[in-house]
Amino acid sequence: MSETADRLRRYLEDELEECRSEDLRRRLAELDDLEAVLDDGVVADDVRTLSALGDGTRYRLVRLLVEASGELCVCEITPLVEVSDSAVSHALSTLAEAGLVEKRKDGRWRKYRATDRAKALLTVLDGSR
Amino acid sequence: MSETADRLRRYLEDELEECRSEDLRRRLAELDDLEAVLDDGVVADDVRTLSALGDGTRYRLVRLLVEASGELCVCEITPLVEVSDSAVSHALSTLAEAGLVEKRKDGRWRKYRATDRAKALLTVLDGSR
DNA sequence: CACTTATCTGAACGAACGCACAATCGTCTC
DNA sequence: GAGACGATTGTGCGTTCGTTCAGATAAGTG
Structure with missing residues (x-):
């Protein structure tokens, strides 16, 4: 409803x-x-996804994960963007909630990977420019 | 650079x-x-597009324009969302800057239409859910 | 021309956001 | 267990955002 x-x-x-x-x-x-x-649920879900990607820092993180086509840990990502490791962690957490990245524990590290949804969105953006 | x-x-x-x-x-x-x-220009452009769609009101406006598959004037759109006509005008202006809708003067009315970019984005969102 | 209709613009204000800093937690190594 | 390392969480702060309200613009109508 x-x-x-x-x-x-x-x-x-x-x-x-x-x-x-x-x-x-x-x-x-x-x-x-x-x-x-x-439907309010559908709208809220899409809006969460879009506003998560609609930020420079988070967009760059997803872009890196998509282009790297594989898993990266936070310590690999952090030196590639111009914000603190805390900000990266916050950003990745937001992206995970939005279904744009997936987290996996690997010993001392947390590996992140872009989801198909993230790849599809970036592909469409590249194609319609 | x-x-x-x-x-x-x-x-x-x-x-x-x-x-x-x-x-x-x-x-x-x-x-x-x-x-x-x-590239900073590309990132800024995509981020503008995504954050424009990443708001409930603006998302609904684009959705209506895409589903209506044609032009709508502001006075047709306003009764379909729960904000003031001023807010609709602000929102449509933001969407136009982001390249998600196109404006056309028609006498007393301004007709808005969703762009292909907007249609492509919504299609991807529908397909990856 | 006055009057209405359709839309836009420019404040103003409360809410939400993004960031850095500090503290904390879990894991590994010596 | 102490210490280092990787990552997260919570808090505070300055900034941005979305909305409404009030006023302006512009085009049709009597």
Whole structure:
């Protein structure tokens, strides 16, 4: 159940007012998948993913992990960006919550790897520029 | 020229220290496209795009424009989201700067349309969930 | 021209964010 | 067990962000 979908339903049921075209009403009414993609859970999930990547530091970290095409530990990543190791740790944690990287314990180290979702997003960005 | 790429160059030239694997050094050295994708301009551009979409209101606006598969004017969009018309205007302006929507004057109205970049990003998000 | 409609712009303000610093935790080595 | 190393967590601080409100602009309408 989504607030926006609710608004959409009311919109479709309302009287036709100035400026709101009948054409739009018809088009939106035909979209039975619109409510699905406007579901609050789906929206929140995508927004978490996008805003996680929408930061310079985190973007660079993901870029490095994707290009390295393999696992890297924090101590390998830190010298490649211009922030403290604490900031890198915070950033990787945010990225993990967003499903953009995966963590693995390996003795004294924590190895990070980019997920398919991260790779797909960067690929699309590269392709549409 | 990118700060991160600079760091990468220094990293590859440095003496091998504890924790930084020779394997990583070899892998990174082979990537001649890494500097390209870490170019400050490219990073800033992608980050602008991602953080523009990484907000609930703006995400919903783009979603509506993509699903409607055509132009919508501001007064058609506003009743579908739960913020003021001013907030919608601000949001659309941000999205236009990020290259996610395109604006067109049509008499009294301004019509907005999602760009291919926006469609591609939402498609990837839908496909990797 | 006054009046309405559609949209934008510019504050202002509270909330959220990104970072560094300090402290802590787990693992390895001597 | 003491100490070093890799990484995380919590806190505080300055900055950015998203929103609303009020006012401006611009185009149609009577």
